[in-house]
Amino acid sequence: MLVPAAIAFVLLVGPLVALLVRAPWARLGALLGGDTVLPALGLSLGTAAASTGCCVVLGVPLAVVLSGSDGWPAPVRRVARALVTTPLVLPPVVGGVALLLLLGRVGLLGGPVFRATGFQLPYTTASVVVAQTFVSLPFLVLGVEGALRGVDRRFAIAATTLGAGPWTRFVRVTLPLAAPGVAAGAVLSFARAIGEFGATVTFAGSLPKVTQTLPIAAYLALNTDPDAAIAIAVVLMVVALVVLVSLRDRWLQGIGR
């Protein structure tokens, strides 16, 4: 029992230790300020923030609809939930290909738009945001739906009998009570978005300063400038740690309980 457990632990922690040991700490500032990393860092933070915003704006209403789906026929409900969850289990590259087939220059929707206006979404910064939103939306929707379902029904009843219609009830009672769940979902979405690689590189490519986010820059730099790749990895690890710490109370204690 102890040996496989120890191997598992080393497998989980070892790579991170290696990363920290090999990181070019002395040159870290210079590397991060360099021509490759700084634009990628700005692009990653910007697109991840934008896609997190999209996730909240689109995902909260979807979560509301799903949390009220108990009256739907069971098969419809199951299919709806499965479809929403799909991007979680889909290989990101497949997601990228699928996005191209829908929104690309010859895609189902993208084709007509391109013929009519000459505009094509892929290989633009906006396409990075779309790819990130696609992969991270389920985190937000499932988290918020759980939070909405967790709000005690008697608060909604109290609001109703105090004269609140459905909208007031949602805005002033249910949503505020589910706010920690929305925040946790947003943080998870951000984490997923900033680490996004497969769907982004497939759908948006890797144009420096336009679609080349940190993970893509790290992958490309590994061949040409390994130290830069390591520096990016350190940055992404710090982001992951910040996410972990910010979710500590909700997740780790929740698991412990």
Place this chain on the structure above:
Amino acid sequence: MSGLEAALRVDRGVFGLDATLTVPPGHVVALMGRNGAGKSTAVAAVAGLVPLDAGRVLVDDVVLEDTEARVSVPPEHRPVGVVQQQAALFPHLSVLDNVAFGLRTGGARRGAARDVADRLLTAAGLAGLRDRRPSGLSGGQAARVALVRTLAREPRLVLLDEPLAAVDAELRPELREAIRAQLTAFSGSALLVTHDVRDAEALADDVVVLDAGRVVQRGPLAALRAAPAAPIVASLLA
């Protein structure tokens, strides 16, 4: 002005609710019965939270529900207040904002609603709690705040569903007295759900005993005690 007049039929599997309830204007009627007798269903039906399968609900001569005429006023538009079993104060709002909530849904501005809420809390002797969160209140304090919050909207009928259930036994006499004072100052009618005869003694003008969804007996407490129509009445009023 006729208080509450309700004929309630709610079908539920084995046995449902099939009862007429009346509360004369300005009176307090205690609705008594064992667990599962249909008391909470009756409250939910009068409040509009559970649809009637047949029947009518009138409060002060206004039809709130009539299955034959296909009338059903949504719960948020009924002049009916509900105090739930556990006070159900909004945990994210202060005591003051809890009381102001129902005033704001009625269209009052935030500042005006807070002024009124402040006055109501002071009148109820709860001014010291105004800035607290519900999590910092005792069960008795929460129950009193919940009643102030419900009455703030000036409903014509208030439904109290076991308001003392969540309170320690030794604190109940004091809370009963506080509720009595609140209800005395309230001009509308009140239906008090309880299984504790002491609540009925302290607060109610009349008693209705419900069993398996049917009314077993109704009248003044003393009359029911003197001549219980069924063993269940005698045991509830013992």
